[in-house]
Amino acid sequence: MKLLITTTLITLVFLNGCQQIQQDDTAKHADMVSQKRGSVLIEKGIVELSDEQDHDKNVAGIDPETELYVVDNPDSIEVYVNKQRRLPEGYEPDDLVEPDVEHLSQQGVNRRLLRQEAAEALELLFEQADEQGIDLVAVSGYRSYERQKTIYQSNVANKGQEEADRFSAQPGTSEHQTGLAMDVSAASVSFLLDQAFDQTDEGSWLVEHAHQFGFVIRYPEGKTDITGYEFEPWHLRYLGEELATHLYEEDLTLEEYFGYHY
Amino acid sequence: MLGNIDMIKPCQYLTRFYHVIFTVEEKCVYLLMINLCYSVGSVIN
Structure with missing residues (x-):
């Protein structure tokens, strides 16, 4: 009997998860829209490149801490990030x-x-x-920057940095954040x-x-x-x-x- | 493969029955159960 009740309760919880009205999403979306991305495009402390260096490469500058290139077009559908190119700090898509x-x-x-x-x-x-x-x-x-940071740090802790870098992106460089x-x-x-x-x-x-x-x-x-x-x-x-x-x-x-x- | 193989075997067994489920709601519940199972073994992150 206990098993039946437990199973029923678990199923109800799952059903709730499946049928949840999208009002949570709407609120989340409104939250995201309210965070104007323009404020994160120009970061403090990044080193700007010369016109020749960043021409046609969509790079705003170099992050001196990580030495990664910071892209200047995070909202573009064709935004290009990889192990050398990262999104601006705090970037979140607004749609x-x-x-x-x-x-x-x-x-x-x-x-x-x-x-x-x-x-x-x-x-x-x-x-x-x-x-x-x-x-x-x-x-x-x-994935948010914070979520990717947690995942990456966990992978480094479990497998070491060299192995982790073969399949896990450093925070800011993950395509999932786009x-x-x-x-x-x-x-x-x-x-x-x-x-x-x-x-x-x-x-x-x-x-x-x-x-x-x-x-x-x-x-x-x-x-x-x-x-x-x-x-x-x-x-x-x-x-x-x-x-x-x-x-x-x-x-x-x-x-x-x-x-x-x- | 990500995760500890001993931890995910039971979850893999669960997935065998996915194809006998037809309604969207049942599929959703079933997928959530599998996700919970994998979460215990920290397979999907």
Whole structure:
């Protein structure tokens, strides 16, 4: 009897998580909108580059503490961050929403969020996949700077910095902070973020079709030396249909497309 | 693979039944249960 009651209570809690009205999101969104991003674009203490250095590279300057380049276009759909390029301190997208797709987490948590345009594209991608018998599940989208810092520090503590840097981004350099990246998985790999995802029907489908919805596999196989990250067949990055299709057709990473690593 | 393999085996077993669930609401509850299971083993971060 106790087991039945406990099970029922747990189920009710979960149901609440699934059916939660989106008013929490609305409040969160309003909060985010109220934080004007303009105030974080120009950071105190960053070293400005000469016109020649930052020309066409969308760099505002160098953070003297981390020696990372600070991008000047964090709100651009084509914003380019990697191990050498980070977002401005305190950056938060102001148009985060929850895409209406199957997700491993309950409603109302940050990891369900994406920027509006990317969210709409992801909904279309999931819809098309579903029509073709491909059952995708979203796992991890937006991460705040603080959340990424916690994850990175945990990975460094558990695996050491060198190993952690192969798969985990330093805070400020994660694509998840842009609100334009979503990790996806499937039941066939137990919803894990595993390279075996590439061998599944779902992973293969994404390789062939993601660009049609504006997404790319950001860290492809065989390009670790270029991207700095191991193969992540689960990591989708939204770039818009035109650029995503170009990268897909030319087999390019963002690093190769821009032609510079910073 | 992320996480401790011994910790995630039970969660992986749970995922085998995902395909026999049909309604959106049931899928949602099921995914949350799996997520909770993985959270215990700190697999998904």
